[in-house]
Amino acid sequence: MDIHSYEKIWLVLAVLLIAGFVSTVTYGATAVGVQMIDDDGGTINANALDEDPRFSNPRVEQVGENHYAAYVVAQQFIFRPDPITVPANSTVTFYVTSPDVIHGFEVVGTNANTMVVPGQVSKLTVNVDEPAEYGILCNEYCGSGHHTMEGKLIVKPESEYAQGGSTDRLRHSNPVRRASGTGSPTRRLSSGQLS
């Protein structure tokens, strides 16, 4: 079979292109450390999330020197906690699960994006750098309120985070702030006890 010299040129180029695709993806996986989200998070009883210490109280927790775990429940039609608050320049591992139907967990405008399957814990780790505010949305149709299902990821400056930026403290301070707006001291007392 005769192969024209020009045909040889573009055959070689095509092979080089494929080799280039494979090597850039390899570069991403090794040098940059890009990972696929797999079944690492394990399984869970979707009907008993409140019996699981991670999800009975969805929250952000410090698990290492500069490593935070965010336990997130995606359900019709909210994310808990909301907002998810983490300090800047840290590593954050999200554990996301659902008690009802399939949801999505997408930090808008970033590569942090996973399906949330009932019975399964989706685990993904990201590095956050500068303080920022991201939207989170559900990108799997999950029911009549799907289009309203959104949350927030707030990356706070480390100094502010240390002073009580954790979601736990926020939850305590919010009702008080709301109540003091009404100007009633009794309201302030009672809602303080609520949390």
Added chain:
Amino acid sequence: MTDEQPVREIGHDEFDPNGTLALILIYFLILVGMWIFMYFVEFLGNELTVIG
């Protein structure tokens, strides 16, 4: 009329499709450029990236 046209037979390797080669090289460069942009700028530059 046709008999007066000069007819030249050329062999397999004598015909060089330069235009086709040029087109393919241009397509190739566009592909490489788009891949570099898509992977390094749009994907890797799109922090937060899943690293675990």
